[in-house]
Amino acid sequence: MTMAEDAGVVVASRERTEKRRTRFWTDRQANVLVAALLFVALPLLTEHAMPKLLEQHHYFNLDVGVAMAVAAISLNLLLGYTGQISLGHAGLLAAGAFASGIMTSRWHASMVFGLLFAMVVGAAVAFVLGLPALRLSGLYLGIVTVIFGLAMQSSILRSSLLSGGSAGVPMFRRVWGSTMTTDNAVFLVVSLLLLLGVWLVDVNVVNTRLGRAFRTIRENEAVAAAFGIPVTRYKLLAFTISGAMAGLAGAMYGHTIGFVNNEKPFDSTMSLMLVIIVMVAGAGRRLAVVFAALLFWLFPSFIEGLHQWSYVLGAFLLMATVRTHPDGIADMLHHMRRPPRADADAADGEEELPALPQLPAPVRALESVVSLTDTPLLDVRGMSVRFGGLTAVDDVSLSVPAGSVVGLIGPNGAGKSTLFNAISGLVRTESGQISLRGKEIQDLRCDQRASLGIARSFQHVGLARDLSVRENFLLAQHQLAPYSDIEALLMLPRAARAEAEFRERADQAIAALGFEEMAHMPVRNLSGGQQRIVEIACLLVTAPELVLLDEPSAGMAPAAAENLAARLRDLRDALGRTVLLIEHNVPLVLDTCDYVYVLDAGRLIAEGAPAEIAANRSVIDAYFGAAV
Amino acid sequence: MQVLVVGLIAGSIYALIALGIALVYKATRVLNFAQAEIGTGTLYFTWWLCTRHHLPWIVGALASIAAATAIGLVFEALVIRKMMTAPRVTVTVATIGLFSFVLALELAFFAGTIYLVPPPIHPGGVRIGGVFVSWSQWLALGVVGLVALGLAAFLRYTDFGLAVQASADDPVAAQLMGTPRARISAFTWGMAGALSALAVLLIEPTVGVLSPGAFNGLFIGGLTAALVGGLNSLPGAFIGGLAVGVVEAEVKAHLSFNVIPSSNVTAMLVIVLGVLLLRPQGLLGATAGRRA
Incomplete structure (x- = not known):
């Protein structure tokens, strides 16, 4: 890449930044506007106010398409952001439809309450399914939901408690009392407004900590936890929000067609089609997913006999995309338009690492502002970690005084990273105490320790x-x-x-x-x-109390690593942080640390000031073998 | 007693599906959502040979097994092997693609009509101590027993079988030791296809009809069984299959159809949720997915 092109990219990205800053509406204003629209526009809608542009059955198809777009946003939130699979989304749609159907037909309530009830039921069902499945990492939600979807279809929805046998539930578009709106054009406007609302909620998810937490969990649960994100809670939250949206989509679909039962229209193939729509269009890309849902539903419904074949084609596309371009077609198009920049790794050797920023400390309710007592900031007593029969960390005690940089060195496999994982809460300790400022924390989860002020880096960049x-x-x-x-x-x-x-x-x-x-x-x-x-x-x-750095020089060019020493000293001297540092680069440790611990085969074999460690016989043995 | 026996026989067929799921999961950490659908698709082949061409059942059955094995191998070669390094979630989505693809083809060609496959052996059976067991159920029991024992012996006593186990335990080490990873992957998928066809063939006399999605219950039973067994344990999958079959038969026998129709499917959901809550590593699973 030449200099001129390089400059071009820089200018382009600056322009983009400017554009983001000066967009027409702020997040907040857009939300207020839509809320106002919903309240003001809805009561004004009547059949007579609608222009007769299309035939009723065309409006009908559009209504269904919009409902499916909402369903696609719902699955995209789960699958695209958190990376969890739901194979029973049709079951959630059905739950919403039945809820709204029972509300409007049996209890004679307005459709407004029906739709709200649908969201509540969808969210509740998702919560119940997610609670056991999402505590575990892995694809257990896929197992639970595929069984849920089929159980809804063949068993639960046929129960006499819900539908009076297999008869199903009528879905009235009850406005108020006995007033109904039968006009599909009116319902299209209602549907579009609901789609807009769901769209905005999804935008809000992406623009707040929710979306960032979801997407980080998808990539790496350990990193998410280290940033203080309660992983299980957020996975469950994502599925619950997704369930509410799915419930709404189901109710919208149901009110469009006027009647639902256990098989129509929410059968297991619909769940699979939703997965196809999201994955083929591009998981995590809202616009692409909505577009794909509309296309997938509308195109076949205007051309007779195409529906089955669009499903065959979709399934084939799913295998093909996942194999060749797992980020979906939207991502592929995006890269064709703007080829990804080559990695900057080539320039790695020469670069200077910039000084760490001195940021205004955030307002934060800390239990104790620095108390200058004898209690060390971090104190580990007799800690052991076992994996099956292997003792990775064996009865280790160490302490880190506030305002110091303490080093931890040792050969490969000595248990350094395990020790870090135990301190930060990613692995469970077998025995021993870990205290932060005198408060025992060994029973807290990783994210809870993070919010007490333990921040950690990862060897492979967290x-x-x-x-x-x-x-x-x-x-x-x-x-x-x-x-x-x-x-x-x-x-x-x-x-x-x-x-x-x-x-x-x-x-x-x-x-x-x-x-x-x-x-x-x-x-x-x-x-x-x-x-x-x-x-x-x-x-x-x-502004964490304690910073744990796990081999910060790993993957750095030697020149950059040298530069790192200065940055680590900044941490202590200019920023006043307390640091526990694991390093392979022994000169770097001796150069920057106030105190050094040496770990070998899970046990501490030496500790002391850097100069003592450099001269210590057993340290030399551990690193170079006994026969030196 | 009759209920128990019926449950055990259905359960042994679930065990075949569970074995397929566990085998693939053990070797490649991928959950195969197409495990029952492959065999459902190829059963149409059996129908075509037996009904249209009046060939004996066994010919149709072998053709179905061969076709299903081929589907497994082709899918492995075209999709799975190209995704060796991809995240497991993505590969699992690919199996959802296969599931959808087979189902979509069934729907496109065969929807709307119910097809009947001739029974494997003539109807009837024997009554032993008040329990009636039909000939096709005997056949199922015999075949499942042979397959399970054969698979166990193969994995334990042949070099290749041991290599499959080793690659499941530690893929990196196994590869360093020269285990042919591509061949193992191909073997597990071919095997998964064969087991799928076999299970569908054996349960077909109980289900009675062939239509798209007719064997969803089989898939759910097998999946539940695999989870109960611990997902990566073959003996666990087998025991899980039997347990799920018995529970299902009991629930079906004792819960009124009117309150919850097909209550056995709902029972599966309850079992799965219960296992995940109480014992996520399953009966014989080695390691749980539970975080510290």
Whole structure:
């Protein structure tokens, strides 16, 4: 790439940044506008107000298409963002349809309440299914949902409790009392407004900590937990939101066709088609997914006999896309238009790592502001970690005083990273105590320890690599968010304000690093050294009490690693952080640390000031073999 | 007693599906959602040979097994092998693609009509101590027993079988030791196809009809069985199959059809949720997916 082209890319990305800043509506205003539309426009809708542009059955097809678009957004939220599979989405749609049907036919309630009830039921069913399945990592949700979908179809929905036998449930478009709207054009406007609402909620998810948490979980659950994200809770939240949207979509579909039973229209093939739509169009890409849903549903319904073949084609496309381009067709088109930049790794050797940013400390309710007592910041007593028969960490005790840089060295397989995982809460300890400022934390989850102020890096860079640099800085502020999930979904004032604040702090951090032109690049396109400095800077935006760094020089060119020593000293001297450092690069450790522990085969074999360690016989033995 | 026996026989067929799922999962960490659909698709082949060409059942059955094995091998060669390094979620989605593809073809060609496959052996059976067991059920029991024992012996006593096990335990080490990973992957998928066809052939006399999705119950039973057994344990899958079959038969016998029709399917859902809540590693599973 020549200089001129390079400059072009920089200018383009700056322009994009400007455009983001000066967009016409803020998140908040867009949400208020849609809410106003829903309240003002809906009561004005009557058949006479609608222009007769299309035949009723065309409107009917469009109504179904819009309902499927909502269903696709629902599955996309789960599959595209969190990477969890639901193979029984039709079951959730059916649950919503039955809920709204029973509400409007048996209980004579208005469709408004029917739709609300559908969302509640969809969310509740998803919650119940997700609770056992999402505690585990793996694809257990796929197993549960595929069985759920078939159980709904062949058993649950046929129960006399729900439908009075296999007769099904009529779906009335009851406006109020006995007034009904039968006009499909009117219902299309209603559907479009609901689609707009669901669309905005999905935008809100992406623009708040919810979406960042979901997408980080999809990529790496350990990294998510280290940023203070309660992984199980967020997976469950994603499925619950998805369930509410699916319930709404089902009710919309049901009110369009006027009658639902256990098989029509929500059979198991619909679940599979939704997976096809989301994966083929491009998981995580809202516009593509909505477009695909409309296309997939509308195209065959205007041409006779095409429906079966569109399913065959879809299934074939699913195998083909997943094999050759798992990010879907939208991603493929995107890359054809704008080829991905070559990795910057080539320039790795020469680069200077920028100084770590000095950020205004975030407001944070800490239990104790630095108390200058004798209690060390971190104190580990007699800790052991076992994997089956293997003792990876054996009765280790160490302490890290506030305001120091403490090093941990040892040969490969000594148990250093396991020790880190145990301190940060990613592996469970067999015995021993870990205390932070005198408070025992060994029974807390990783994300809880993170929110107490333990920030950690990973050997293979603990960032969400698919997210941009800026998004990672936003992600890092997860635990500072003062808003609830509901506030986030509706972008209520507190959420909008907090997000604006987060963005400001992220931009400050990026500016301080001088990384403005990379701000909107996915982290994976950065060089090893750049990723590392972004990772450490991300750890600092929450002003953590203790920073655990796991081999920060790994994957760095030697020149950059040398530069790293200065940055580590900055951490302590300029930023006043406390650091526990694992390093393979022994000179780097001796150069930067105040105190050093040496681990071999899971046990501490030496500790002391760097100079003592350098002269220690057993350390030399451990590194170079006994026969030196 | 009759219920118990019926449950055990159905369960032994579920065990075949569960074995297929566990074998693929063990070797490649992929959940094969097409496990029952492959055999359902190829059963149309049996129907075509036996009904249209009046060939004996056994010829149709062997043709179905051969076709299903071929589907497994082709899918492995064209899709799975190209995705060796892809995230397991993505590969699992590919099996959903295969599931959909076979089902979509069935729907496109055979929807709307119910097809009847001639019975494997003439109807009737024997009554032993008050329990009636039909000839096709005897056949199922015998075949499942032979297959399970044969598979166990193959995996334990042949070099290739041991290699399959080793690659399941530690893929990296196994590859360093020169285990032919591509061949193992091909073997497990071919085997999965064959087991799928076999299970569908054996349960068909009980289901009675052939239509798209007719064997969803078989898939659910097999999947539940595999999960109960621990997903990566072959003996676990077998025992899980029997257990699921018995529970299902009991539930069906004791719950009124009017309250919850086909309550056995709902029972599967309850079993799965219960296992995940109480014992996610299954009966004989080696390691759980549970985080610290």
